[in-house]
Amino acid sequence: MGRQKLKKFEDNDKAGNIVQAGKPIYETIKGNWRAFFGNDKPLVVELACGRGEYSVGLAGVFPEKNFVGVDIKGARLWTGSQAAYAQGLDNVAFLRAYIQNLTDFFAPQEIDELWITFPDPRPRNSDERRRLTHPRFLAMYRQLLKPEGWLHLKTDSDSLFEYTLETLAEHPIKDFVHTSDLYSSSMAQDHHGIKTYYEHLFSAQGFSIKYLRFRFA
Structure with a gap:
């Protein structure tokens, strides 16, 4: 392992905004996220957050909410953690x-x-x-979300988007909206100009960004 990555992992061990194995809170965080943040604000979770650009961006736009980015790559989470500290986001x-x-x-x-x-x-x-929109994952999301909670998907992948539309057609959902070209749609303004590293990359390569959101019925 490179010296730079080791330093990032050392930083993560000390970071108060990272929950990971080896920290006592890792074993007790379930059901206690509001206590972790010290308030009762709504909890928004980003899956496959990578470098955390979206979680950090949304946290800056919506101080009335708490955000948790989930990923398995510690070096990527380091970037989000440090960005949050740099911007003073708690x-x-x-x-x-x-x-x-x-x-x-x-x-x-x-x-x-x-x-x-x-x-x-x-x-x-x-x-x-x-796939994170496979029925087994959808069942898990339904369990974890509050009854009126929104689920959003952003992707550049035509195949994943079409698969998700087909999968959702077999599930009871409501308030369903979707677009195969987010930034040419009326929903673009709802994203506040926040883009992930991969979104910038895919957009520059000419890929359209697909988006959908719904609630479970």
Whole structure:
């Protein structure tokens, strides 16, 4: 492991805005996120958050909410953690964990809103169960979200977007809106100009950004 990555991991061990294995809070955070933040603000969780650009960006726009970015890559979470400190944001934190284990860290109906931002599309048929909009994940999100909680997806992947539309057609949902070209749609203003590293990359390559949101019925 490189010296720079080791330094990042050392920083993460000390960071108060990162929950990860080895810290006592890692074992007790489930059901206690509002105590962690020290308030009763709505809890917004971003899955596959990468470098945390979206969580940090949203935290700056919505100080009345708390944000948690979830990813398994510690070096990526370091970037989000340091950005939050640099901007003086105390309403954003990061959880280093596998998304399939989300129920180990959030209690039923503890989450007010979920974002899935540019996840790995897992295009191979053999990887279908690993797609973050597979029915097994949707069942987990339904359990963790409050009854009127929103679920959002942003992706550049045509295949993942079409798969998700087909999957959702078989699930009871409501208030469903979607677009295959977010920044040419009326929903663009709802995103406050916040873009992830990958979103900038994909947009520069000419890929349109797909977006959808819904509530479980």
